[in-house]
């Protein structure tokens with residue numbers, strides 16, 4: 780595999796493999812509407828970091844990996860910078876990503892995106908699709 784060049788950060792390490800479809804993440808009831816939460820899953824290839832944003836009955840998943848430096852958007856859940864249903868911003872240099880598609884529309888990595896991670900909600904449980 781090759782590393783994708785990014786704005787300002789040179790090349791980043793490849794992320795760990797995402798967990799298999801059906802792997803549970805959390806109960807949707809654990810996420811407030813308009814809220815978000817970060818998760819870490821151990822994998823053979825390292826840690827897979829997931830960001831989940833909830834809008835009503837829907838949950839949007841993204842790799843928690845800022846395209847600028849390849850680091851998580853925040854160190855702790857309480858430090859996530861969210862504008863409910865609109866955007867999430869990186870704690871480090873404040874790049875802003877659209878809620879709906881993870882596209883960076885402001886900051887050091889404009890034009891790049893948080894990679895989408897398909898999620899399902901089945902019987903109230905958020906899981907990898």
Ligand code: FES
Pocket residue numbers: 845846847848849850869870871872873874886887888
């Ligand atoms: S690491 Fe620079 S904006 Fe996220």
